[in-house]
Amino acid sequence: MHRAPRFGLTLLVGAFFGQPLIAADLVAGQEKAQLCTACHGDNGQSQIPNIPSLASQLDAFIQWQLVYFRSGTRKNEQMQPIVEQLGNEDIRNLAAWFASLQPAAKKPDDNPDLSAKGAQAAAGRRCGLCHGDDYAGIKGVARLAGQREEYLAKALHDFKSGVRSGGGRAAMADAAYPLSDEEIEALAHYLAHL
Known part of the structure; x- marks a missing residue:
């Protein structure tokens, strides 16, 4: 009888502090990220002007942006057909994968x-x-x-x-x-x- 309240409390605390309740699958995220490399680059390092690098971007930020794209709240003609095929688990895995990557090396400041x-x-x-x-x-x-x-x-x-x-x-x-x-x-x- 005592397990149910503790379990509920664990879920509540996890949700409040932003901890994922379901662990992401980095291997699945890496595989799904093949859809993203044409624009966002290998290992999330974009080489295309006006396309953001995703390496080391925060997990929650990526998840929210993919959800916004998928729902049409955030509009982008290139992203729309890609995100329409992503389920919640795909989004969770992709976000975890990109968040796990190292950011780009610091560039020398020319100005x-x-x-x-x-x-x-x-x-x-x-x-x-x-x-x-x-x-x-x-x-x-x-x-x-x-x-x-x-x-x-x-x-x-x-x-x-x-x-x-x-x-x-x-x-x-x-x-x-x-x-x-x-x-x-x-x-x-x-x-x-x-």
Whole structure:
């Protein structure tokens, strides 16, 4: 009789702290990720402009984005036919696989003055509150450190203009709206070189 309450409490505590209740299958995730390599690159390292790298992106963030794409809340013509064929287990496995990969090696900063401006903009806009002090992301919030520079700039422009919306992105739209083009360029450069 005492097992049922403890089991229920375990589920509740696990759900509250964001712990997965069902373990992901990394091998299945790696196999399913073959669908993703054409755009997101081998081992999640994109080589295509405006396509994000997924290596070391947070598990919860990837899961949420795939669910948003699958439901149509987040729109993308290239992603839609791929995510329509993914079940919940596929999404869980893919997210775990990409989260387990190492991020891209740090790139030499060819414009430290622009990075300094980006660091000032990030501090002034308090980007670290949601994305973490090291910009490695927190739970369901994206890792920005080391992401492709042009993708970061595109994402910020899309949030600012309202092109990218849905899926709880109101906070990013509010944060991006007041950014100047120069701040977006500096932020993207700074974050890409972390």
